[in-house]
Amino acid sequence: MPNDKVIFDVTIIGGGPAGMYAAFYGGMRDLKIKLIEAKSELGGFMHMYPEKLIWDIGAVPPTRCETLIGHLEQQARTFDPTIVFNQRVQHFARLEDGTIELLSDTGEKHYSRTVILAIGRGITNIQKLDIEGADRYEISNLHYTVQQLDRFRGKHVLISGGGDSAVDWANELLPIAAQVYVVHRREQFAAHENQVANMMKEARVFVPYKVDKLHGSGETIHSVDIVHSDTGDSITLEIDAVVISHGFIRDYGEIGNWGLKMNHNIIAANETMATNIPGVFVAGDIASHGSKVKLIAGAFNDAVLALNSAKLYLEPTADSMAYVSSHNERFLERNKKFNLGS
Ligand SMILES: Cc1cc2nc3c(=O)[nH]c(=O)nc-3n(C[C@H](O)[C@H](O)[C@H](O)COP(=O)(O)OP(=O)(O)OC[C@H]3O[C@@H](n4cnc5c(N)ncnc54)[C@H](O)[C@@H]3O)c2cc1C
Incomplete structure (x- = not known):
């Protein structure tokens, strides 16, 4: 393992709604987060329907999708995760000390203790x-x-x-x-x-x-x-x-050769979003599990479960979920900006 390399707690692959919400929630869990997106912008599949009104997200009145992408990105950046654009993650290797090494198509290597695959349908090519x-x-x-x-x-x-x-x-x-x-x-x-x-x-x-x-x-x-x-x-x-x-034609690239268990061409996970590879979790449309909901709201829920699982994988005695945001000390300073008191 090169000495000069930064090791992240969680590397999220994919910057659609699942990846963006995972980046936010990872901050709530006090984890060092990196998000890698193959394209030059966050939003994933939501860019396919930017002008569509989205009605089915809890507590959000009908809102244009492009506005939601902006809100999601703002939320994803709350805890300053490292965000890498224009890199498609391809290869996975486990180093001797257990660290995961990811290699992207630009030749750059990324080091992480856990990985969350939030790659949706992979890189999609239109039929x-x-x-x-x-x-x-x-x-x-x-x-x-x-x-x-x-x-x-x-x-x-x-x-x-x-x-x-x-x-x-x-x-x-x-x-x-x-x-x-x-x-x-x-x-x-x-x-x-x-x-x-x-x-x-x-x-x-x-x-x-x-x-x-x-x-x-x-x-x-x-x-x-x-x-x-x-x-x-x-x-x-x-x-x-x-x-x-x-x-669309799904293309997972080399991720399809990682040895992940698949279920009808989607990655199989248990109810904690764990895959068959230790330390690799899934969230969003790429996840196949018993109660999967292929919607933005479902992606958010998967992201929370995947982050909580990653946290417990890294710190088995940690709380099973983050403390609620209303009383979470990570927001005390931030709340002042909104005049909500300290
Ligand atoms: C036409 C249409 C309308 C829809 N309308 C609604 C709606 O009204 N309400 C609703 O809730 N849902 C709707 N959906 C569903 C919703 O868009 C998906 O459920 C949601 O986008 C899934 O999010 P995701 O983050 O899992 O994946 P995606 O949004 O697909 O994001 C995956 C991201 O991963 C990136 N990626 C892939 N492979 C790699 C790699 N190897 N390395 C790095 N990055 C990678 C991709 O570039 C992409 O940005 C609609 C879908 C469609 C097609």
């Missing part, structure tokens, strides 16, 4: 539309995410896909767009029932259909042929924009 020449419309009206809702105001929008994202975007666009068409290759949608019911009320839904041809003039699509999956019957729809929501 693109498999039609030759489709890529030339990506600069105009073929989209793979809905970044700015206003771009679709008054437009005829075709959404292709049948998962949560496709249905979510259809519902977001319904009040704004002139017409929303939803095309899905199966009869059933793999999304929340009430969201599907809501979409069905106003969108024009074509199932089981798939996008077959894009017709464009120059670099803009003006109509789309969709075909019935069984009969091959074709319908042409005049559109102003196409949104493809065919999912």
